[in-house]
Amino acid sequence: MSRIIAIANQKGGVGKTTTAINLSSCLAEKGKKVLVIDMDPQGNTTSGLGIDKNELENTIYEMIIGECLLEECLLENVFNNLSLIPSNVNLSGAEIELMDIEGKEYIVRGQVNAIRDNYDFVIIDCPPSLSMLTVNAMTTADSIIVPIQCEYYALEGLSQLIHTITLVKKRLNPNLNIEGVVFTMYFARTKL
Numbered sequence: 068m069s070r071i072i073a074i075a076n077q078k079g080g081v082g083k084t085t086t087a088i089n090l091s092s093c094l095a096e097k098g099k100k101v102l103v104i105d106m107d108p109q110g111n112t113t114s115g116l117g118i119d120k121n122e123l124e125n126t127i128y129e130m131i132i133g134e135c136l137l138e139e140c141l142l143e144n145v146f147n148n149l150s151l152i153p154s155n156v157n158l159s160g161a162e163i164e165l166m167d168i169e170g171k172e173y174i175v176r177g178q179v180n181a182i183r184d185n186y187d188f189v190i191i192d193c194p195p196s197l198s199m200l201t202v203n204a205m206t207t208a209d210s211i212i213v214p215i216q217c218e219y220y221a222l223e224g225l226s227q228l229i230h231t232i233t234l235v236k237k238r239l240n241p242n243l244n245i246e247g248v249v250f251t252m253y254f255a256r257t258k259l
């Protein structure tokens with residue numbers, strides 16, 4: 068059975084994308100079938116995996132607004148065992164377009180559930196916000212990994228993240244768990 072893991076922290080630049088890319092690549096290298104979903108309009112995971120994000124006809128944005136099927140934006144075997152649902156700046160429009168849609172919290176889940184068993188792991192890179200995109204990642208995921216940068220202010224905002232995860236678990240996805248935290252950018256002089 069596949070596992071869906073979201074990499075989330077609303078704080079920017081803490082290593083979400085780096086964790087998503089490295090974790091996915093290592094699992095693929097070990098022979099696991101991996102799907103990476105880029106849920107961030109910055110598209111860093113997409114470009115980080117070597118895809119020209121500005122040349123894409125279909126991305127997760129078109130999938131979310133119903134202009135394409137998942138299969139039409141899926142880039143299969145970008146690397147051996149590693150497939151990608153890419154993103155680019157278009158995704159920043161999704162928030163507004165989803166505003167009045169019923170069931171907007173589950174749009175990605177519905178699509179991903181249909182294909183999850185084709186993979187051992189699905190890794191979702193979240194944007195640096197607690198937006199509807201992050202909520203969609205949290206309703207799709209079985210668990211969340213929280214990258215935390217080893218610096219003082221990292222802990223401010225963590226309670227907000229835990230609060231959001233608790234709310235999503237209570238109201239939208241009872242199966243959601245926190246897989247754990249990953250401390251990133253540790254240097255010997257850091258105090259955390």
Ligand SMILES: Nc1ncnc2c1ncn2[C@@H]1O[C@H](COP(=O)(O)OP(=O)(O)OP(=O)(O)O)[C@@H](O)[C@H]1O
Pocket residue numbers: 078079080081082083084085086107109111193194195251252253
């Ligand atoms: N362990 C590390 N040591 C040093 N630099 C790192 C490390 N991990 C990530 N970085 C660098 O820190 C920056 C931010 O990392 P990354 O883009 O993965 O964070 P992010 O949380 O995804 O950012 P955003 O919130 O903007 O999506 C990048 O320039 C990345 O190369």
Ligand SMILES: [Mg+2]
Pocket residue numbers: 083084085107109111112192193
């Ligand atoms: Mg990122």
